[in-house]
């Protein structure tokens with residue numbers, strides 16, 4: 001019973017070889033009651049981390065088929081190794097409704113939910129078989145008159161939780177963003193999902209002010225490196241990275257960390273680095289047993305931003321800690337926010353794009369896998385060997 005309950009990248013188990021990953025066999029008393037959702041990819045749906053999903057009835061009537069394309073497909077929920085290259089139909093020209101833009105995909109981003117979905121452990125469950133991947137970069141093949149993108153434009157786009165690892169995707173124009181010429185397709189495929197989440201986390205939810213100090217857990221991962229790239233351009237004066245092992249220190253430094261500390265004993269290291277004051281913001285995509293020490297690492301008025309739970313269980317807070325130290329624990333649910341705030345994605349891009357174009361925010365430098373090795377790419381997030389953002393290239 002419990003293993004079939006939808007979970008939110010939040011449980012951990014030990015794998016053969018001793019490494020650790022999120023997901024399998026969550027203890028019954030810790031499984032959140034989340035609604036399991038099954039829906040097709042590459043149709044005019046909208047999804048988010050809270051599991052909301054709508055599939056208009058007319059989507060099923062979409063019949064106009066084009067040529068064939070290569071794509072990754074997962075037909076069995078057996079983990080990343082189930083990801084295979086297949087030939088399937090290209091999306092129909094109206095697959096995302098009247099506002100459909102067809103994009104020839106050059107690269108697709110890999111994120112932690114891809115690994116969880118491949119085992120059926122994420123709360124958003126696409127109809128089987130499905131194509132993984134939440135974000136793409138490529139060139140517009142066709143767009144409706146009046147759209148803000150036109151054939152030939154270089155774009156990044158959000159498929160949001162599945163459908164990205166295919167040579168052609170159909171997206172509503174509001175989910176596409178023109179890429180600055182200076183940003184490669186590989187970098188472009190690796191920036192929207194994390195950078196827009198981190199923008200939302202630091203600016204909207206975290207209320208980052210000029211001169212503040214930011215600490216980020218999982219600093220060599222996707223959200224982590226994004227935080228390291230963005231925090232200083234957004235006003236932080238110092239960014240402290242937390243990583244689990246020495247071999248990730250260089251990745252965090254290259255992404256912009258001022259200081260890098262190991263997860264083991266990070267509270268004391270942060271205390272020393274900040275002269276006992278603590279940090280103003282903790283960005284936490286890891287959760288688990290670090291949470292209380294993260295709260296203890298906050299300066300008065302500090303904010304702990306809850307982004308994800310790659311490390312294990314969903315932590316609980318004794319709220320007297322918030323009261324005694326005048327600190328906040330703040331939820332960061334970017335996907336849900338974009339659904340309840342129409343136009344927010346484009347507003348975010350209007351802020352971020354000039355920073356990327358000018359180089360004030362450096363583009364990500366992802367680890368690149370060919371499409372044929374997509375299974376390995378997804379597995380590298382599950383087995384924690386990924387260093388920085390991971391993308392797969394399609395052409």
Ligand SMILES: NC(=O)c1ccc[n+]([C@@H]2O[C@H](COP(=O)([O-])OP(=O)(O)OC[C@H]3O[C@@H](n4cnc5c(N)ncnc54)[C@H](OP(=O)(O)O)[C@@H]3O)[C@@H](O)[C@H]2O)c1
Pocket residue numbers: 009012020021022049110111112113193194197217218219220221222223224242243244245248263285286306307308309310311312332333334335381382383384386388389
């Ligand atoms: N709230 C939102 O709106 C939102 C949006 C996007 C993503 N997210 C969430 O953010 C989290 C991070 O996503 P991501 O794509 O950045 O993942 P990622 O690239 O795999 O990075 C996650 C990091 O977590 C750390 N980690 C600690 N324990 C781990 C474990 N048991 N297994 C795997 N990693 C572990 C690893 O760093 P160390 O080895 O150094 O500890 C790893 O680098 C996910 O939970 C994702 O769902 C949330």
